Amino acid sequence: MTVTGAGLACSPSRAYLAVMGNFLGRFNPFRALLDLRRYLGTRKKYEILFLFGSLMACIVIVGGFAAGSTVQREWQRPTIIYVQSWRADRTDAEIIAQQKIDGEKKRIEDAKQKKEDDERKAAFKRLNDKLSPWL
Structure with missing residues:
Protein backbone atom coordinates (compact mmCIF):
# COMPACT_ATOMS: atom_id res chain seq x y z
CA MET A 1 0.00 0.00 0.00
CA SER A 69 2.59 1.21 59.04
CA THR A 70 -1.03 0.22 59.58
CA VAL A 71 -2.81 2.27 62.23
CA GLN A 72 -6.29 1.32 63.31
CA ARG A 73 -8.51 4.35 63.75
CA GLU A 74 -11.41 4.41 66.12
CA TRP A 75 -14.72 4.39 64.27
CA GLN A 76 -16.74 7.55 64.63
CA ARG A 77 -20.24 8.13 63.47
CA PRO A 78 -20.22 10.43 60.45
CA THR A 79 -21.29 14.00 61.07
CA ILE A 80 -24.35 14.84 58.99
CA ILE A 81 -25.11 18.51 58.53
CA TYR A 82 -28.67 19.24 57.53
CA VAL A 83 -29.59 22.46 55.80
CA GLN A 84 -32.07 24.52 57.73
CA SER A 85 -34.73 26.45 55.91
CA TRP A 86 -35.83 29.75 57.38
CA ARG A 87 -38.92 31.82 56.82
CA ALA A 88 -38.32 34.84 54.65
CA ASP A 89 -40.44 37.10 56.89
CA ARG A 90 -38.44 36.64 60.14
CA THR A 91 -37.83 39.71 62.23
CA ASP A 92 -34.40 40.91 63.29
CA ALA A 93 -35.13 39.96 66.89
CA GLU A 94 -35.85 36.35 65.90
CA ILE A 95 -32.63 36.20 63.87
CA ILE A 96 -30.56 37.57 66.77
CA ALA A 97 -32.18 35.12 69.23
CA GLN A 98 -31.39 32.19 66.94
CA GLN A 99 -27.80 33.40 66.50
CA LYS A 100 -27.36 33.47 70.30
CA ILE A 101 -28.59 29.87 70.54
CA ASP A 102 -26.31 28.78 67.69
CA GLY A 103 -23.40 30.69 69.23
CA GLU A 104 -23.71 28.72 72.49
CA LYS A 105 -23.78 25.42 70.57
CA LYS A 106 -20.69 26.49 68.62
CA ARG A 107 -18.81 27.43 71.82
CA ILE A 108 -19.57 24.00 73.31
CA GLU A 109 -18.39 22.23 70.14
CA ASP A 110 -15.23 24.36 70.01
CA ALA A 111 -14.48 23.52 73.66
CA LYS A 112 -14.86 19.79 72.93
CA GLN A 113 -12.60 20.09 69.90
CA LYS A 114 -9.98 22.03 71.88
CA LYS A 115 -10.04 19.39 74.62
CA GLU A 116 -9.51 16.59 72.06
CA ASP A 117 -6.68 18.56 70.44
CA ASP A 118 -5.02 19.13 73.81
CA GLU A 119 -5.26 15.41 74.63
CA ARG A 120 -3.73 14.53 71.27
CA LYS A 121 -0.91 17.06 71.79
CA ALA A 122 -0.24 15.66 75.26
CA ALA A 123 -0.04 12.11 73.85
CA PHE A 124 2.45 13.22 71.19
CA LYS A 125 4.45 15.13 73.84
CA ARG A 126 4.64 12.00 76.02
CA LEU A 127 5.81 9.98 73.01
CA ASN A 128 8.37 12.64 72.13
CA ASP A 129 9.66 12.69 75.71
CA LYS A 130 10.06 8.88 75.61
CA LEU A 131 11.94 9.03 72.29
CA SER A 132 14.11 12.08 73.01
CA PRO A 133 16.91 10.06 74.74
CA TRP A 134 17.28 8.04 71.51
CA LEU A 135 17.65 11.09 69.29
Whole structure:
Protein backbone atom coordinates (compact mmCIF):
# COMPACT_ATOMS: atom_id res chain seq x y z
CA MET A 1 0.00 0.00 0.00
CA THR A 2 1.60 3.22 -1.14
CA VAL A 3 0.41 6.52 0.16
CA THR A 4 1.64 9.74 -1.33
CA GLY A 5 1.55 12.53 1.15
CA ALA A 6 3.47 14.07 3.97
CA GLY A 7 2.97 13.59 7.67
CA LEU A 8 2.22 10.77 10.02
CA ALA A 9 -1.50 10.69 9.34
CA CYS A 10 -0.93 9.68 5.73
CA SER A 11 1.02 6.52 6.60
CA PRO A 12 -0.90 3.27 6.98
CA SER A 13 -1.53 2.11 10.57
CA ARG A 14 0.40 -1.14 10.02
CA ALA A 15 3.63 0.82 9.70
CA TYR A 16 3.23 2.12 13.25
CA LEU A 17 2.56 -1.34 14.66
CA ALA A 18 5.50 -2.87 12.82
CA VAL A 19 7.93 -0.35 14.28
CA MET A 20 6.50 -0.80 17.78
CA GLY A 21 6.60 -4.59 17.46
CA ASN A 22 10.28 -4.55 16.51
CA PHE A 23 11.06 -2.23 19.41
CA LEU A 24 9.23 -4.31 22.02
CA GLY A 25 10.49 -7.56 20.52
CA ARG A 26 13.91 -6.93 22.02
CA PHE A 27 12.51 -6.99 25.56
CA ASN A 28 12.17 -10.66 26.39
CA PRO A 29 11.94 -11.86 30.02
CA PHE A 30 13.53 -15.20 29.12
CA ARG A 31 16.56 -13.47 27.66
CA ALA A 32 16.76 -11.33 30.80
CA LEU A 33 16.81 -14.45 32.99
CA LEU A 34 19.48 -16.02 30.78
CA ASP A 35 21.56 -12.83 31.04
CA LEU A 36 21.17 -12.85 34.82
CA ARG A 37 22.18 -16.51 34.97
CA ARG A 38 25.19 -15.85 32.76
CA TYR A 39 26.20 -12.86 34.92
CA LEU A 40 25.80 -14.78 38.17
CA GLY A 41 27.77 -17.68 36.68
CA THR A 42 30.83 -15.47 36.30
CA ARG A 43 30.71 -14.24 39.91
CA LYS A 44 32.53 -15.81 42.84
CA LYS A 45 30.58 -17.60 45.57
CA TYR A 46 31.06 -14.91 48.24
CA GLU A 47 29.83 -12.19 45.84
CA ILE A 48 26.59 -14.08 45.26
CA LEU A 49 26.17 -14.66 49.01
CA PHE A 50 26.63 -10.94 49.70
CA LEU A 51 24.20 -10.10 46.88
CA PHE A 52 21.44 -12.28 48.28
CA GLY A 53 22.24 -11.22 51.86
CA SER A 54 21.87 -7.55 50.95
CA LEU A 55 18.64 -8.28 49.05
CA MET A 56 17.21 -10.10 52.07
CA ALA A 57 18.21 -7.26 54.40
CA CYS A 58 16.45 -4.73 52.15
CA ILE A 59 13.34 -6.92 51.90
CA VAL A 60 13.20 -7.37 55.70
CA ILE A 61 13.58 -3.62 56.35
CA VAL A 62 10.98 -2.56 53.77
CA GLY A 63 8.63 -5.36 54.87
CA GLY A 64 8.98 -4.29 58.50
CA PHE A 65 8.06 -0.73 57.66
CA ALA A 66 5.13 -1.91 55.53
CA ALA A 67 3.82 -4.23 58.26
CA GLY A 68 4.16 -1.61 60.98
CA SER A 69 2.59 1.21 59.04
CA THR A 70 -1.03 0.22 59.58
CA VAL A 71 -2.81 2.27 62.23
CA GLN A 72 -6.29 1.32 63.31
CA ARG A 73 -8.51 4.35 63.75
CA GLU A 74 -11.41 4.41 66.12
CA TRP A 75 -14.72 4.39 64.27
CA GLN A 76 -16.74 7.55 64.63
CA ARG A 77 -20.24 8.13 63.47
CA PRO A 78 -20.22 10.43 60.45
CA THR A 79 -21.29 14.00 61.07
CA ILE A 80 -24.35 14.84 58.99
CA ILE A 81 -25.11 18.51 58.53
CA TYR A 82 -28.67 19.24 57.53
CA VAL A 83 -29.59 22.46 55.80
CA GLN A 84 -32.07 24.52 57.73
CA SER A 85 -34.73 26.45 55.91
CA TRP A 86 -35.83 29.75 57.38
CA ARG A 87 -38.92 31.82 56.82
CA ALA A 88 -38.32 34.84 54.65
CA ASP A 89 -40.44 37.10 56.89
CA ARG A 90 -38.44 36.64 60.14
CA THR A 91 -37.83 39.71 62.23
CA ASP A 92 -34.40 40.91 63.29
CA ALA A 93 -35.13 39.96 66.89
CA GLU A 94 -35.85 36.35 65.90
CA ILE A 95 -32.63 36.20 63.87
CA ILE A 96 -30.56 37.57 66.77
CA ALA A 97 -32.18 35.12 69.23
CA GLN A 98 -31.39 32.19 66.94
CA GLN A 99 -27.80 33.40 66.50
CA LYS A 100 -27.36 33.47 70.30
CA ILE A 101 -28.59 29.87 70.54
CA ASP A 102 -26.31 28.78 67.69
CA GLY A 103 -23.40 30.69 69.23
CA GLU A 104 -23.71 28.72 72.49
CA LYS A 105 -23.78 25.42 70.57
CA LYS A 106 -20.69 26.49 68.62
CA ARG A 107 -18.81 27.43 71.82
CA ILE A 108 -19.57 24.00 73.31
CA GLU A 109 -18.39 22.23 70.14
CA ASP A 110 -15.23 24.36 70.01
CA ALA A 111 -14.48 23.52 73.66
CA LYS A 112 -14.86 19.79 72.93
CA GLN A 113 -12.60 20.09 69.90
CA LYS A 114 -9.98 22.03 71.88
CA LYS A 115 -10.04 19.39 74.62
CA GLU A 116 -9.51 16.59 72.06
CA ASP A 117 -6.68 18.56 70.44
CA ASP A 118 -5.02 19.13 73.81
CA GLU A 119 -5.26 15.41 74.63
CA ARG A 120 -3.73 14.53 71.27
CA LYS A 121 -0.91 17.06 71.79
CA ALA A 122 -0.24 15.66 75.26
CA ALA A 123 -0.04 12.11 73.85
CA PHE A 124 2.45 13.22 71.19
CA LYS A 125 4.45 15.13 73.84
CA ARG A 126 4.64 12.00 76.02
CA LEU A 127 5.81 9.98 73.01
CA ASN A 128 8.37 12.64 72.13
CA ASP A 129 9.66 12.69 75.71
CA LYS A 130 10.06 8.88 75.61
CA LEU A 131 11.94 9.03 72.29
CA SER A 132 14.11 12.08 73.01
CA PRO A 133 16.91 10.06 74.74
CA TRP A 134 17.28 8.04 71.51
CA LEU A 135 17.65 11.09 69.29
